[in-house]
Amino acid sequence: MLSAAVSILFDGLAYAMILFIIAVGLSITMGLMNFVNLAHGVFAMAGGYATVTMIRAWEVPFLAALPIAFVLVGAASVVFERLLYAPLYRRSELDQVLMTIGFVFMAIAAFTYFWGPNPLGIEVPRYLKGQVDLGFREFPTYRLFMIAVGFGMILALWLVFERTLLGARIRAAVDNRRMAQSLGIDVGRLFTLTFAVGSGLAAVGGGLAVELIGLRPTFAIQYLVHFLIVVAVGGLGSIRGAFLAALLLGIIDTAGKYVWPAGGGFFIYAITVVALLIKPEGLYGKRD
Amino acid sequence: MASAIDPAAAVPRLGRARWHWAEALPWLALAAVPFVFPGYLALGCQVIVMILFALSLDLILGYAGIITLGHAALFGTGAYAAGMLSAHLGWNEPITGLLVAGAAAAAVGFVSGWFLLRYHGLALLMLTLATAILLQELANTLAPYTGGYDGLLGIAIDPIFGRFANDLFRQNYYVYGLIVLLAAFLIARRVVASPFGQSLVGIRENVKRMHAIGAPVHGRLVAIYTIAAAMAGVAGGLFAQIHAFVTLQVMGFQLSGAVLIVVILGGAGRLYGAFIGAAIYVILEDQLAKLSPEFWEFGVGLVLVATVLFARRGLLGIAEDLTARLRRRTP
Numbered sequence: 190m191l192s193a194a195v196s197i198l199f200d201g202l203a204y205a206m207i208l209f210i211i212a213v214g215l216s217i218t219m220g221l222m223n224f225v226n227l228a229h230g231v232f233a234m235a236g237g238y239a240t241v242t243m244i245r246a247w248e249v250p251f252l253a254a255l256p257i258a259f260v261l262v263g264a265a266s267v268v269f270e271r272l273l274y275a276p277l278y279r280r281s282e283l284d285q286v287l288m289t290i291g292f293v294f295m296a297i298a299a300f301t302y303f304w305g306p307n308p309l310g311i312e313v314p315r316y317l318k319g320q321v322d323l324g325f326r327e328f329p330t331y332r333l334f335m336i337a338v339g340f341g342m343i344l345a346l347w348l349v350f351e352r353t354l355l356g357a358r359i360r361a362a363v364d365n366r367r368m369a370q371s372l373g374i375d376v377g378r379l380f381t382l383t384f385a386v387g388s389g390l391a392a393v394g395g396g397l398a399v400e401l402i403g404l405r406p407t408f409a410i411q412y413l414v415h416f417l418i419v420v421a422v423g424g425l426g427s428i429r430g431a432f433l434a435a436l437l438l439g440i441i442d443t444a445g446k447y448v449w450p451a452g453g454g455f456f457i458y459a460i461t462v463v464a465l466l467i468k469p470e471g472l473y474g475k476r477d
Numbered sequence: 478m479a480s481a482i483d484p485a486a487a488v489p490r491l492g493r494a495r496w497h498w499a500e501a502l503p504w505l506a507l508a509a510v511p512f513v514f515p516g517y518l519a520l521g522c523q524v525i526v527m528i529l530f531a532l533s534l535d536l537i538l539g540y541a542g543i544i545t546l547g548h549a550a551l552f553g554t555g556a557y558a559a560g561m562l563s564a565h566l567g568w569n570e571p572i573t574g575l576l577v578a579g580a581a582a583a584a585v586g587f588v589s590g591w592f593l594l595r596y597h598g599l600a601l602l603m604l605t606l607a608t609a610i611l612l613q614e615l616a617n618t619l620a621p622y623t624g625g626y627d628g629l630l631g632i633a634i635d636p637i638f639g640r641f642a643n644d645l646f647r648q649n650y651y652v653y654g655l656i657v658l659l660a661a662f663l664i665a666r667r668v669v670a671s672p673f674g675q676s677l678v679g680i681r682e683n684v685k686r687m688h689a690i691g692a693p694v695h696g697r698l699v700a701i702y703t704i705a706a707a708m709a710g711v712a713g714g715l716f717a718q719i720h721a722f723v724t725l726q727v728m729g730f731q732l733s734g735a736v737l738i739v740v741i742l743g744g745a746g747r748l749y750g751a752f753i754g755a756a757i758y759v760i761l762e763d764q765l766a767k768l769s770p771e772f773w774e775f776g777v778g779l780v781l782v783a784t785v786l787f788a789r790r791g792l793l794g795i796a797e798d799l800t801a802r803l804r805r806r807t808p
Contacts, residue, residue: 219599225599225602273786282602283538286737287738287741287781287784288781288785290738290778290781291738291780291782294774294775294777297778298772298773298778299775301771302775410730410731414730417606451618451620454614454617455611455614455615455618458610458614461603461607462604462608465596466596469600469604470600
């Protein structure tokens with residue numbers, strides 16, 4: 190029983206890290222521009238496919254493939270941001286929802302066309318395989334690695350956000366865009382930058398997720414709801430909120446599927462509905 | 478604020494309940510299908526179900542301005558209600574089956590709308606999305622009753638009025654669907670042309686002002702949501718009766734997305750937008766998916782992106798702009 194609880198916590202934590210890495214960029218960009226972006230999963234998926242292709246076709250080492258995916262997808266996302274997102278900043282939520290749904294459909298079709306509809310996997314390096322003995326019991330190495338990467342990223346993001354001028358500007362713009370603009374902060378450029386970094390992070394999350402949850406062209410829609418739940422329940426633009434929500438979602442979802450395999454997916458949506466009914470602005474969101 | 482819904486569209490066109498001659502065109506077209514394309518009535522049935530479903534979304538999206546990502550939940554509720562009524566209770570009479578489907582969906586719409594319609598923006602989007610998935614997971618969990626992942630089998634609907642059976646070519650069901658659609662359309666048209674319908678447009682355009690003049694905003698939204706839910710449920714029930722088979726996809730996000738696309742493509746807030754959007758969507762899907770499913774999916778996405786970026790008011794909006802320009806040129 191205790192052993193099962195430890196397993197659930199551990200696996201839940203690993204999934205939570207993926208959710209956090211992928212969703213944190215979405216949370217900040219949505220907090221900055223109030224842009225309803227349903228296409229964020231596309232960048233995570235692109236990162237997954239970029240990683241798989243690099244490893245399979247060019248034999249790039251796994252640990253090198255992830256940063257390359259970050260740069261590639263981050264750079265590509267700027268093109269889409271300028272072409273598709275920028276014209277819709279001042280438009281209604283409905284327009285943003287529709288455009289991004291359309292973008293998701295196009296992406297799924299394009300990835301199916303080039304990579305086929307079947308799930309793809311990768312061979313992780315030998316040093317990430319097997320189990321590691323942590324004294325009281327053994328844990329899968331890959332998941333430990335993912336949790337370590339996740340905590341490393343949280344630390345890095347926290348430092349950037351709390352300790353640099355850039356982070357202060359982003360926080361100011363999330364809090365009050367108009368005031369930040371009148372103080373001379375170029376919120377548009379800030380948004381493009383955070384969009385690129387957020388998409389790059391999603392790509393890394395996608396690359397990490399391949400081994401854990403698999404990769405197929407419907408990834409962008411399948412897990413979209415989980416990313417959105419992290420953002421909405423955590424509160425727009427809040428790193429702390431996104432982390433807490435990812436943790437809750439990862440652990441509850443894992444526990445639900447463990448306790449009740451047939452209907453375990455149910456809990457997470459029930460809890461989401463209740464959480465949003467009580468706090469529609471999210472755990473750490475600002476009230477408008 | 479610019480929007481995919483044209484603020485001017487709803488008010489003058491159907492503001493008066495008087496009929497315009499052009500309103501006969503879509504009905505004549507639908508009535509002509511059995512004579513012109515007798516081999517395509519199965520596809521025609523799909524178009525009719527989609528029109529009815531899109532019509533229900535247009536009521537809440539186009540008129541009341543409620544954005545939902547979970548409209549398929551109501552369609553699915555109707556489909557499962559009609560299907561389970563026949564498969565488990567042996568109640569095979571089609572018309573009462575549709576009424577039960579509508580009532581079940583209306584009940585779900587009323588309860589969920591009562592809770593959800595106090596919210597707006599991202600919270601409302603997420604709540605509608607999560608509620609729909611919740612219901613889908615519930616249907617999956619209740620597999621002994623719904624058939625779960627394998628689908629609901631054993632639906633055997635009696636002939637309509639004891640005479641018109643569901644034949645292979647769907648001749649009778651096409652006529653049946655068309656009559657149901659006409660009845661639902663007349664109700665929808667009456668609703669949007671009424672003072673109640675006008676107050677919905679007011680809520681869509683400026684909810685603060687509607688509060689200020691004392692309109693019961695929440696009550697009106699719940700009312701239209703319940704009406705639309707009933708209509709979506711009837712569409713779902715019709716779907717279940719036609720195909721005699723229901724799967725979890727009837728509650729899926731893909732269907733919620735598809736019906737949104739249909740309404741936007743045709744033009745929201747016009748009622749007839751649903752007709753054009755549904756016809757184009759279903760026929761193109763049928764034709765293009767034969768070539769390649771990816772081709773179709775990419776095309777849908779592209780059309781949606783292009784509609785939002787360049788033709789915000791949908792196809793009917795473009796048609797209106799063109800006729801307006803022609804009229805100005807020939808005085």
